[in-house]
Ligand code: FES
């Protein structure tokens with residue numbers, strides 16, 4: 001037997017499992033190699049290409065998805081570890097570009113993105129942290145998004161977007177409270 005044949009890749013190449021989970025509200029069952037990461041499963045098997053791969057070893061946070069409402073780095077999880085869990089990607093937030101989620105509207109309004117590579121992760125992390133309905137200071141937002149690296153924006157516009165999204169969600173959605181968003185911004 002050669003060294004190549006005895007490598008971990010060779011030994012586990014044919015090892016598969018059936019995994020069943022919910023992804024963006026739909027139950028999904030697939031046979032997957034046990035070595036497949038959750039990120040690769042979402043992108044390659046389910047075509048959810050909002051899941052972006054940067055470093056692929058847990059540093060950049062761009063592969064962030066929500067697992068049972070909490071953010072996880074999908075490059076560090078195996079697909080089989082998601083068995084029985086609920087996964088959300090940014091594709092779940094809006095049906096099309098004319099019906100954006102309030103968080104997506106806030107990122108657009110505040111120019112909280114440039115190249116967009118980190119944006120799906122930032123939007124999902126924003127959904128997670130705003131679930132408590134609380135207002136946040138700049139420093140609090142800065143700390144809460146610190147696990148996701150943005151190469152472009154300098155972060156202040158993202159912080160503004162998170163705070164804007166919080167105002168929208170607290171009043172029930174975009175425009176639901178008339179001019180209150182603008183008043184809150186100027187306060
Ligand atoms: S691609 Fe997962 S943390 Fe960078």
Ligand code: FES
Nearest residue numbers: 114118150151152
């Ligand atoms: S907008 Fe480019 S990496 Fe964040």
